[in-house]
Amino acid sequence: xxxxxxxxxxxxxxxxxxxxxxxxxxxxxxxxxxxxxxxxxxxxxxxxxxxxxxxxxxxxxxxxxxxxxxxxxxxxxxxxxxxxxxxxxxxxxxxxxxxxxxxxxxxxxxxxxxxxxxxxxxxxxxxxxxxxxxxxxxxxxxxxxxxxxxxxxxxxxxxxxxxxxxxxxxxxxxxxxxxxxxxxxxxxxxxxxxxxxxxxxxxxxxxxxxxxxxxxxxxxxxxxxxxxxxxxxxxxxxxxxxxxxxxxxxxxxxxxxxxxxxxxxxxxxxxxxxxxx
Amino acid sequence: xxxxxxxxxxxxxxxxxxxxxxxxxxxxxxxxxxxxxxxxxxxxxxxxxxxxxxxxxxxxxxxxxxxxxxxxxxxxxxxxxxxxxxxxxxxxxxxxxxxxxxxxxxxxxxxxxxxxxxxxxxxxxxxxxxxxxxxxxxxxxxxxxxxxxxxxxxxxxxxxxxxxxxxxxxxxxxxxxxxxxxxxxxxxxxxxxxxxxxxxxxxxxxxxxxxxxxxxxxxxxxxxxxxxxxxxxxxxxxxxxxxxxxxxxxxxxxxxxxxxxxxxxxxxxxxxxxxxxxxxxxxxxxxxxxxxxxxxxxxxxxxxxxxxxxxxxxxxxxxxxxxxxxxxxxxxxxxxxxxxxxxxxxxxxxxxxxxxxxxxxxxxxxxxxxxxxxxxxxxxxxxxxxxxxxxxxxxxxxxxxxxxxxxxxxxxxxxxxxxxxxxxxxxxxxxxxxxxxxxxxxxxxxxxxxxxxxxxxxx
Numbered sequence: 001x002x003x004x005x006x007x008x009x010x011x012x013x014x015x016x017x018x019x020x021x022x023x024x025x026x027x028x029x030x031x032x033x034x035x036x037x038x039x040x041x042x043x044x045x046x047x048x049x050x051x052x053x054x055x056x057x058x059x060x061x062x063x064x065x066x067x068x069x070x071x072x073x074x075x076x077x078x079x080x081x082x083x084x085x086x087x088x089x090x091x092x093x094x095x096x097x098x099x100x101x102x103x104x105x106x107x108x109x110x111x112x113x114x115x116x117x118x119x120x121x122x123x124x125x126x127x128x129x130x131x132x133x134x135x136x137x138x139x140x141x142x143x144x145x146x147x148x149x150x151x152x153x154x155x156x157x158x159x160x161x162x163x164x165x166x167x168x169x170x171x172x173x174x175x176x177x178x179x180x181x182x183x184x185x186x187x188x189x190x191x192x193x194x195x196x197x198x199x200x201x202x203x204x205x206x207x208x209x210x211x212x213x214x215x216x217x218x219x220x221x222x223x224x225x226x227x228x229x230x231x232x233x234x235x236x237x238x239x240x241x242x243x244x245x246x247x248x249x250x251x252x253x254x255x256x257x258x259x260x261x262x263x264x265x266x267x268x269x270x271x272x273x274x275x276x277x
Numbered sequence: 278x279x280x281x282x283x284x285x286x287x288x289x290x291x292x293x294x295x296x297x298x299x300x301x302x303x304x305x306x307x308x309x310x311x312x313x314x315x316x317x318x319x320x321x322x323x324x325x326x327x328x329x330x331x332x333x334x335x336x337x338x339x340x341x342x343x344x345x346x347x348x349x350x351x352x353x354x355x356x357x358x359x360x361x362x363x364x365x366x367x368x369x370x371x372x373x374x375x376x377x378x379x380x381x382x383x384x385x386x387x388x389x390x391x392x393x394x395x396x397x398x399x400x401x402x403x404x405x406x407x408x409x410x411x412x413x414x415x416x417x418x419x420x421x422x423x424x425x426x427x428x429x430x431x432x433x434x435x436x437x438x439x440x441x442x443x444x445x446x447x448x449x450x451x452x453x454x455x456x457x458x459x460x461x462x463x464x465x466x467x468x469x470x471x472x473x474x475x476x477x478x479x480x481x482x483x484x485x486x487x488x489x490x491x492x493x494x495x496x497x498x499x500x501x502x503x504x505x506x507x508x509x510x511x512x513x514x515x516x517x518x519x520x521x522x523x524x525x526x527x528x529x530x531x532x533x534x535x536x537x538x539x540x541x542x543x544x545x546x547x548x549x550x551x552x553x554x555x556x557x558x559x560x561x562x563x564x565x566x567x568x569x570x571x572x573x574x575x576x577x578x579x580x581x582x583x584x585x586x587x588x589x590x591x592x593x594x595x596x597x598x599x600x601x602x603x604x605x606x607x608x609x610x611x612x613x614x615x616x617x618x619x620x621x622x623x624x625x626x627x628x629x630x631x632x633x634x635x636x637x638x639x640x641x642x643x644x645x646x647x648x649x650x651x652x653x654x655x656x657x658x659x660x661x662x663x664x665x666x667x668x669x670x671x672x673x674x675x676x677x678x679x680x681x682x683x684x685x686x687x688x689x690x691x692x693x694x695x696x697x698x699x700x701x702x703x704x705x706x707x708x709x710x711x712x713x714x715x716x717x718x719x720x721x722x723x724x725x726x727x728x729x730x731x732x733x734x735x736x
Contacts, residue, residue: 080493081432083512085483094483096512100500118509133484135432137440137492141484143433163473165669168623172636174656176596182698191701196708216722225718232710243690265721272724 021071022140023079025132026105028066030147035059035114045146053127053148061112062149068105068134076105081135084109086121086128086149093121099132113151123154215272224265227258298329299568300608300615301397302353305330306344308337308385309358313536318358321539324561329613330354330568337362337381344384350398354568357385360405360464360536387414394528401567403536406465415532418522419470423487423511429466429518429534431485436549443485444548445518447555450478452521452566452672458555461543464535466516476521476672478531478563486512519563527674531567565610566672573608574618574674577647581664581680584652592683593662594691597655601626601664603639604647605676617647624676626651627665634658639666659686 028045032054040060043051056062064084070077078101086095097119101107111117121128127148135141215221231254238247305325309315315322315334322332333342333352337359343351362380387410390400402411408425415422431443447457466481487510490498503510518534537543544557565571582589584598593599607618619641627633634656642648655662662684668676 078493078496080488080490080496081484081486081499082496083484083486085513087483092514094513094515096483096486096510098500098503098510098512101496119503133433135440135484137432140435141432143484157471160471160473162669163471165667166473166671169625169636171625171638172627172633174634174654174658176654176657182696185697188697188700192704195701195704199708211719212724213719213722214724216718218722221721225721228714228717232714235710236707239694269721 023068023070023077023134023136023142025144026067026069028064028146030054030065031063032056033061033063035061047144047146050145051147053150055150056111056113056152058152059114061110061114064109064111064146066107066132068101068107070139076102077136077139078103078105079134079136079139081133081141082107083133083135084146085131085133086119087131088121088123088126088128090126091122091124095119095121096133116151116154120151120154122157123151125150125153215268218268220268221265224258224261227254227261230254231258298610298613299353299399299570300573300610301399301569303330304352305332305354305356305568306342306352307332307334307356307358309334310360310362311336312361313358317540317542320541320544320557321560324557325564328565328570328610337385340382340384345389345393345396348396350393350396352398354399354401355390355393356401357411358403358536358539359409359411360403361407361409362411363407363409381410386410387417390414391417394524394530395526397526397528399528399567399569400530401533401564402530403533403539404465404467405535412465415467418530418532419472419475420517420520420532421468421470423465423467424489427487427489427511428464429462429481429485429516430488431482433482433484434549438549440491443482444554445479445482447559448480450672452476452478452572453562454558457558457562458552459548460538460556460559461546461548461554462518462535463537463543464518464533466511466518466534467520467532468511468516469520472522473669473671474522474524475517476523477517478521478566479517479519479559480514481516481518483514485516486510487516521563521566521672523672523675525675527569529567529569531563533563569674570608570610572673574621574676575606575608575615576666576676576678577604577606577615579603579664579666579678579680581682592685593655594685594687595655595657595659597684598652599655600650600652601639602648602650603666603678605649606647619646619648621649621668621676623670624649624666624668626653627663627667628653628656629663629665630658630660633665634662655684659684 025047028047029043030045031042032040034040034057041054045051045066054062067076068079068082069075082099082101084097084099086097088094097109097117099107099109111120127150130146130149132144132146133141134143216225231251234242234247234250234254238244242250307322326332335342344355345351359381390402391414394400402414404412404415404422406426406428408422412422412425428441429443430440432440434444436444442461442463444459445462446459447453449455460479462479466485466487469475469477486499488495488499490496499510503512519531519538521529521531523529533539538556539560543554546554546556548554562571579602580589581599581601583593584600603624605618605621606615607620608614609616621641624639625636626639628635635653637651637653639649639651642650660683662682664678664680664682666676666678
């Protein structure tokens with residue numbers, strides 16, 4: 001047990017020795033220039049308060065210079081990690097850009113939007129939060145929130161062909177053909193009446209001349225008339241309900257007696273007409 | 278009183294041993310490198326055995342038990358604790374004959390591991406800073422490993438541990454227990470390709486990066502690395518440390534950047550703030566996902582029928598009202614059984630002929646667990662259609678089903694018969710029929726006097 005405690009103690013001592021001091025930022029300064037080298041904005045950064053968001057056009061250049069010193073004193077140091085972090089807090093996209101620091105602690109970072117570095121994350125019309133991450137094997141690590149930066153939106157990277165399947169896809173509704181338009185029922189009734197009107201004429205004329213059917217119930221005539229009526233009823237039934245097969249079956253059955261009844265009936269009328277009877 | 282309680286508790290423990298296991302089987306092969314001691318991972322392996330897994334250990338060079346025999350996987354899950362095992366050239370004589378003897382036996386190759394995945398076996402793979410066949414395999418799964426020899430380094434937060442032993446906060450994820458404390462990690466990060474089949478489980482912190490320099494004078498090499506075209510610098514929270522990949526066969530593989538995070542040392546190690554680390558809970562959740570205990574779903578069956586009918590018809594007619602039903606279950610590792618699951622709210626059904634003609638939501642039916650149902654009208658296009666459900670979400674088992682049905686136009690007797698627009702035609706047809714019948718009756722039964730007289734005259 002004792003050696004373990006000693007071991008931990010050594011680590012603690014080492015840690016206090018190793019993290020000799022904290023790192024601080026001196027003279028952080030940014031300049032935005034346009035492609036014609038005109039200076040658009042330049043200012044010293046206050047680390048206590050974020051400045052107005054910085055805006056970069058598609059061909060502008062941002063220059064950011066600072067010096068890293070130990071304990072805020074004049075002696076510059078070169079830490080192991082000097083990274084600028086560009087973070088889109090909405091999409092979670094992040095880009096890390098290491099900054100070259102001289103052994104004297106001076107650093108210069110240049111962001112030319114005409115040739116943006118690959119580390120810049122995909123951007124939208126939101127600002128990127130820019131922070132500076134300092135890390136060292138000797139000093140206390142620290143993070144400085146620097147400023148918000150508007151850059152022109154980037155093109156979205158090409159997604160994987162299967163990416164869409166991992167999201168809710170847009171709904172698809174089938175466009176149906178429009179329902180068949182029917183004329184008003186009144187028009188149909190009028191035309192149906194027109195079709196039936198010759199019956200009025202026929203019935204009117206018959207009533208004038210008078211129709212006599214003396215042989216209607218004659219036993220040689222009535223079966224054929226009845227079978228013809230059955231055929232008409234079958235066709236009407238077909239229209240309302242029956243299927244073609246059934247109609248053919250029933251029609252076939254009806255046809256056999258109809259042939260014989262018809263032969264008898266025609267023979268009978270033939271006899272009457274020729275006056276044989 | 279004490280006796281029954283203890284008996285009940287031991288029964289519970291026994292029940293736990295018996296029931297709690299994976300949805301795809303509980304035999305696990307652990308391939309462990311000779312440089313690692315099984316005892317250093319006693320919590321991890323003990324936890325697996327407690328959950329009902331049967332562990333079989335073998336070295337990477339052993340031939341028995343085989344991973345696969347006659348194309349049939351020998352185990353349901355394989356753990357590869359071989360982060361540094363490589364292919365090595367054995368001796369000068371063999372080198373002269375260009376015989377390469379792998380440190381693995383012939384049955385563990387990247388190809389055989391992919392074969393295992395396609396047979397439904399799940400894998401847990403550990404990587405290291407060395408370039409091994411497994412790091413090449415990870416590249417096939419859309420992970421981009423950093424150059425060899427560059428472990429994850431983070432100076433944040435200030436702590437007594439070396440910069441390569443990093444406490445990583447555990448993110449919120451459906452496959453991790455909420456509120457898991459940060460975990461200790463030591464190993465190699467990886468960047469992600471654009472494959473949507475990746476399931477990032479643990480990401481690096483924003484302040485961490487992959488580096489091969491271990492004092493402040495290495496700062497320039499980091500900048501140089503970032504300026505290299507094509508490679509760049511592995512840095513920031515877009516890197517993964519533990520990442521899953523789910524195949525189209527629903528088998529799962531997890532790539533962990535280091536084997537140390539599974540060990541007892543990190544499980545017992547306190548965080549910089551003095552709290553216990555979350556390693557034990559985290560690796561438990563990771564294996565539960567990898568071995569298909571959690572987020573494992575399946576489609577029990579699907580049915581379809583016309584509104585007002587019971588059975589599935591052989592074919593549908595255009596414009597039919599169709600009801601489609603799917604029953605979905607989720608695996609419950611507590612009881613080791615499949616239970617109806619109604620938690621999916623964004624499932625969609627497609628009615629497809631080459632392209633989807635209809636895509637609609639397939640919502641769960643309230644009051645009936647596990648049942649998802651939708652009614653829709655068949656399109657007025659005939660052809661061979663498919664009911665397609667293809668639900669893919671990161672981390673969950675993919676739900677895929679397809680049922681083919683023909684959709685035909687109406688038969689000759691299925692059209693409407695009593696259209697009002699056709700009344701004049703019906704009237705015409707009926708009056709013709711009646712006219713024919715009347716004419717026949719009159720002609721047969723009537724008495725034509727004039728003709729008779731004429732006939733008599735000619736006689």
